[in-house]
Each structure stands twice: as structure tokens, then as C-alpha cells.
Amino acid sequence: xSRHSRPLWELTRARMLEFIREPEAIFWVFVFPVLxxxxxxxxxxxxxxxxLRIAVQQxxxxxxxxxxxxxxxxxxxxxxxxxxxxxxxxxxxVVLMVIPGDPVTYRFDPTxxxxxxxxxxxxxxxxxLAGRSDPLEVRQQHLTEPGARYIDFLIPGxxxxxxxxxxxxxxxxxxxxxxxKKLLKRLLATPMRxxxxxxxxxxxxxxxxxxxxxxxVGFGWLVFDVRVHGSILDLLIVSLIGALAxxxxxxxxxxxAQTLEGxxxxxxxxxxxxxxxxxxxxxYARFPEALQPFIKILPLTPLLDVLRSxxxxxxxxxxxxxxxxxxxxxxxxxxxxxxxxxxxx
Amino acid sequence: xxxxxxxTGSMRExxxxxxxxxxxxKRYGDVIAVDGLDLEVLAGECFGLLGPNGAGKTTTVExxxxxxxxxxxxxxxLGMRWGKDDHALRQRLGVQLQETQLxxxxxxxxxxxxxxxxxxxxxxxDEVMQIVGLEEKRGSWVSKLSGGQQQRLAVAxxxxxxxxxxxxDEPTTGLDPQSRRQLWDLVLDFKAxxxxxxxxxxxxxxxxxxxxxxxxxxxxxxxxxxxxxxLIAALGAEHVVEIDIDEDDLTVDxxxxxxxxxxxxxxxxEGIFLTVSEVHKTVPALLTALEAHEVELSRLTTHNATLExxxxxxxxxxxxxx
Numbered sequence: 001x002s003r004h005s006r007p008l009w010e011l012t013r014a015r016m017l018e019f020i021r022e023p024e025a026i027f028w029v030f031v032f033p034v035l036x037x038x039x040x041x042x043x044x045x046x047x048x049x050x051x052l053r054i055a056v057q058q059x060x061x062x063x064x065x066x067x068x069x070x071x072x073x074x075x076x077x078x079x080x081x082x083x084x085x086x087x088x089x090x091x092x093x094v095v096l097m098v099i100p101g102d103p104v105t106y107r108f109d110p111t112x113x114x115x116x117x118x119x120x121x122x123x124x125x126x127x128x129l130a131g132r133s134d135p136l137e138v139r140q141q142h143l144t145e146p147g148a149r150y151i152d153f154l155i156p157g158x159x160x161x162x163x164x165x166x167x168x169x170x171x172x173x174x175x176x177x178x179x180x181k182k183l184l185k186r187l188l189a190t191p192m193r194x195x196x197x198x199x200x201x202x203x204x205x206x207x208x209x210x211x212x213x214x215x216x217v218g219f220g221w222l223v224f225d226v227r228v229h230g231s232i233l234d235l236l237i238v239s240l241i242g243a244l245a246x247x248x249x250x251x252x253x254x255x256x257a258q259t260l261e262g263x264x265x266x267x268x269x270x271x272x273x274x275x276x277x278x279x280x281x282x283x284y285a286r287f288p289e290a291l292q293p294f295i296k297i298l299p300l301t302p303l304l305d306v307l308r309s310x311x312x313x314x315x316x317x318x319x320x321x322x323x324x325x326x327x328x329x330x331x332x333x334x335x336x337x338x339x340x341x342x343x344x345x
Numbered sequence: 346x347x348x349x350x351x352x353t354g355s356m357r358e359x360x361x362x363x364x365x366x367x368x369x370x371k372r373y374g375d376v377i378a379v380d381g382l383d384l385e386v387l388a389g390e391c392f393g394l395l396g397p398n399g400a401g402k403t404t405t406v407e408x409x410x411x412x413x414x415x416x417x418x419x420x421x422x423l424g425m426r427w428g429k430d431d432h433a434l435r436q437r438l439g440v441q442l443q444e445t446q447l448x449x450x451x452x453x454x455x456x457x458x459x460x461x462x463x464x465x466x467x468x469x470x471d472e473v474m475q476i477v478g479l480e481e482k483r484g485s486w487v488s489k490l491s492g493g494q495q496q497r498l499a500v501a502x503x504x505x506x507x508x509x510x511x512x513x514d515e516p517t518t519g520l521d522p523q524s525r526r527q528l529w530d531l532v533l534d535f536k537a538x539x540x541x542x543x544x545x546x547x548x549x550x551x552x553x554x555x556x557x558x559x560x561x562x563x564x565x566x567x568x569x570x571x572x573x574x575x576l577i578a579a580l581g582a583e584h585v586v587e588i589d590i591d592e593d594d595l596t597v598d599x600x601x602x603x604x605x606x607x608x609x610x611x612x613x614x615e616g617i618f619l620t621v622s623e624v625h626k627t628v629p630a631l632l633t634a635l636e637a638h639e640v641e642l643s644r645l646t647t648h649n650a651t652l653e654x655x656x657x658x659x660x661x662x663x664x665x666x667x
Contacts, residue, residue, distance in 0.1 A: 010462035014451055021450040021486075181446035189410055189440040190463040190506070191432050345412070 007192055011200035016207060019170065029166040029212060033158050034219045041224050044150040051076045052118045055085040055097040065100050072125050098122060155220040156307040157280040162212055163239060164274060164300055167246030168267050171201045172254035176263045184344045198339060202247045209243035210236065229314030237317060238310055241324055242303040245331030249299065251338035274300035299330040361388035363510050363541040364409055369418035371404050378404040380565035391532065391542040393556035395549065395652060397662065401565035402545040403443055406514050409543065410440050423510060436465055439508030441499045443515050449488035453479050453498055456487060460502040468507045477501040477531060493524025500531055511535060513544040517551060529554055549652035559652065563660050576655045584624045585654055589616040589644035590635065600638060605630040609658065616644065620654065
């Protein structure tokens, strides 16, 4: 290694050693996002459609009808006295009640989608029992597309969120601490190049970025079968650009703060809008049209778009060059500004 | 250490000057920290800045280290100037700052390797660990070291640059006597190998033990300069007699001054301090005078005059606030 790259390597190495010796940091960067994915993945998992609960009112022919309807797999039937059946319907414990006779009466709330669904299913069953036959034979094909589930939306979102959080917190806290302990001043008294110091943060972020991506994507794949449809290399390139952009932003937010409280405040102020608007947990298309230009200018928004395009859609990076440029611009501008206004004392 | 032979510092009567500054000034808002300070540190000497807290020692040193910009004044370090030769200058300095805490979760060896990497020509960290006696702690985290060990590591991180000029800002403040002595030995070894040291302290014993010359600093100025023995000799008396008497009569000063051999009388919280040249003549005369004035003596001790006495006689104040 050449003499001039050695300080940069030593700074990066020191940075990484300090990081891995900090158990809290390991938890927040590697364990927490996985736990979050696990929790949300379970809470919002896709469930098979539940069978519809209906009541058949006691009366002539009721027993046969109830027995017949119950043989349809998506219906669960109870045979009840009229008042009781009505009470169950009113309180929503059944979605429809059938009153046998001629005509057969269906009682249900048409504004509830389950009521509508039950009406169609029950009527279909009742007509068949009465001897209706379908003139045309049909066949069903069932498809649960991986990539369309909530967890498929969530994993790239959490990945982007994590790249943002670990870049900002990891760098910001460390720098403010070094400033408070007068360590920055001590380094300034050596011939160390200031750019090397700041760059070492970016380099150590690259190393940890690879692990972060592997942890979260690997977890999604093993536990929820979330596949990366695009190329892994593309995924790493996007993550790299994102990690460096947020490293730059982390440096900038920490460039003048004197206390940990101060830097926490600034970081929350910077990150909060992105937590909410950039589409981590739900699509930013839900926000009003007027907000969209503001949302799209935040650095996390294009990062999440590109991550989803690579992971979920399997699109090549060439489809997202504009967004990649926007992310990189954030990184370059913040790094440059940080270098200019950075306070060493 | 090769200090001395490759210096480009300016010459004065055949002696090289490591640091020279004239009329240094620095103010923070309303507070004047350094108020027209002049210094000249010769190559190969250990020069001490002695003064109480807030005298402007640290500000002065940080200006000399190129960490602070003075408001006014001429400044030359190792024949070079800040703002012009910064990189070359930093290559030749070793710096220990007063309050630096090194990274807690790096080991001794990792810390020294890091600092070593910044210098073109430095020392092997192994060698430096041996010099400061931290070889056995090479794998320990900085946070696990004692105060004395951390301070030796701070000095070691200054020594890895193989400096020509070493700055030490209150290197032993807060250390126990044994750790203090270990640090003193480090400084004396560095100097014996030809290095130049500029140190600040408010311990007169430290200045006395380590420094070839001492500048007494108060309110941002040098108020006395010389070797420790010169400064003490300038008191005009080599000894101090301390007495406790049962007397608050204001005339006591005038008749104490008349006692044979008494140069100066001053009141301290601990008692009355008499500066004298010959203890064996003054003490009998003093006892006679006390008896004549019917004053009861509850305590009498004597000590050799120290830099503390110098400081008190110059400013009327003690070095350390107690």
C-alpha cells in the first residue's frame, strides 16, 4: 500500500473497529430492521379468505336448506330462531340471514362488501340446489404472485430506511463525540489530511452496507420468500450510492453540532419527513398531488424507488439513471458542504 | 532522536531557536487570554510556562501548535510559519493536548498505529510502547487504562511522530505521585536524546524538576523569566520561615521586618511567611523578638524557597486556587 493511502486505510480500520465494538450500534443497524420486518411481515401477512358466516331462519324446509348450504366450503351456516338470527345479523356476527320459503328471502346490509359477497355465494348455492345448471363449463386458475404482497413492498422500504439511519446516526454520533472529547482537535494537530478523516467514514459505511443488505435481504428471502428479481450487483450498486449519500448527509448534519442532544435534534428533523413521506411503509402516491414534488426531492424517495425497481420489478439500473443521479447529487453536495463548514475545535 | 542536526530554526549566538514569538495577543469576546506575550525557546531545552489556571498558558500553546489563530503577533516555530508551512511543520511536532480523550474502544496499539500513519517519518509503535512502558497494555482498550496510563498513551501518541519539538499541556494534572514521576522520566529521556520540550504546568515542583528555563505567566503576559534557581535567587532569599502566632496586631509586620535577615513578610491562610537568607541567624533573633513582644508561638517551620514563593511574591496570589 502506498504511503499516502495508508492514513486513509488506518482511519477506516479504526472506524470499523470502533463500530463493531459497540453492541448498541450492532443492534440498531443489523438486528432492529430484521425484527421490524418480522413484526410487520407477520402483522400484514396475506390470509386466505375466511368463510362467510350466515344464518338460516328456523322454519319449514330450513333444516334441509341449512344442511345443503353448509356443504359449500366458503359458507358457515347456523340454524337459528327468527329473533336470534336477526340479532346475530344486526351485531355483525353473521353477514346474512336466509329465510326459506317461496320466494327465498336474503336479509343483509348491502353497504358491507361481505354482505354482497355472501348474497352472491348463497344465491348461487340456493339456485344450484333448486336444480340450476351452468350452461358453460369454467375452470379456475389460482395465482398468489410473490412481489405483490405487503412484505415485498416492505423489505426494500426497510432496506432504504436502514441505509439512511445507519449512515446518519453512525456517523453523526461518532463525530460529535470525537469533537466533544477534543479528539478532532488532537487529530488536527497531526499532518492528517482532513479529507481522509471524512472519507474514512464513507469507506467504513461501504463495508457495513454490504452486511446490512445481506442481513435484511437474506432474512426476507429465508423467512418470507421475498426474492430479488433484479441482479444482486445492481442491488449492491444502488445500496452503495444510497449509503454514501446518507454518509454525506450524516457528515453535514454533524459538521457543527457540539452536543449529542444537538445532533440528535438535527438528525430527527432531517429524517422525520423521509420516514413519513418517502414511501417506507406505504406508497407516497397516497399523498396529495401538491406534495409530490417535495416528496420526490427527498433523497430517500428515489432510493426506495430504485430499490423496489431492482428487487421487486427486476428492472435494470439503466431504467433508473435519473433517480440514481439525484441520490448521488445529494451525497456529493452534502460531502462538499460538510468539508467546507466542518468544525474541528 | 535527531533533533539538533537537521534543524532549520533561526540562530542566536550559535544556539538554535525552536520557538520564537513576539507580542502574541488573543482575546475571546471581552476576555483577553494572551496579552502581548513574548517567548523564545531554544533547541534542546525544556521550557516551562508556569502560571495559575486562566493565565493564558493553554491558549498560548495552542497558538504555537497552529490550532488557534492569534489576533496579533509574530510567530516562528522551527524556523517555519503557520499558514505557510503547515504540513511540513506538523510532521515535526509532537502534541499532547490538555483535555483530549482518545477513542475509548481502540487498543493502545491500534491508537498508536493510527497516529503513526499520519507521519512520513515516525517511530515504530512497538518502540514507543516500550518507551512509555505500555507494552503489557498493548491489547487493552483505552477505556480500560488508568489515568496515568492514558496520559502516557497521550504522550506516546505525540512521540510516534519522532518529533523535534514536543508540546505538553499540563501533562500530569490529576495524576498520582507515581504516575507523575513516570511521566517526568519520559520527558527527561526525550530531552536527553536532544529533543525540545515546551510544557505548561501549575506545579512548581514539576517545573523545577524538568525545566531548564521557566516563564512565569499571569494575565496573558510573561512576568518573570529565568532558570528555576535564578528565579528563586531573585527573591533575594533562599529560605522561607513559616510561623503561626496568636496575634492580630497590625504592627506585627513592622517589627517582624526588623528581625535580622528577614527580607519580606507576607500573610497566608496557613500563617505568616518570612523570606530569609540565613535561617540559623534569623530563627534565634525571631524567637527573641516574639518574647519581647509577649507573643505566643504555636508553630514554626522552614523550607527552601520554591517557584511557588516566586509566584506569590510576584503577584501576591497563589498558583493554585485552594
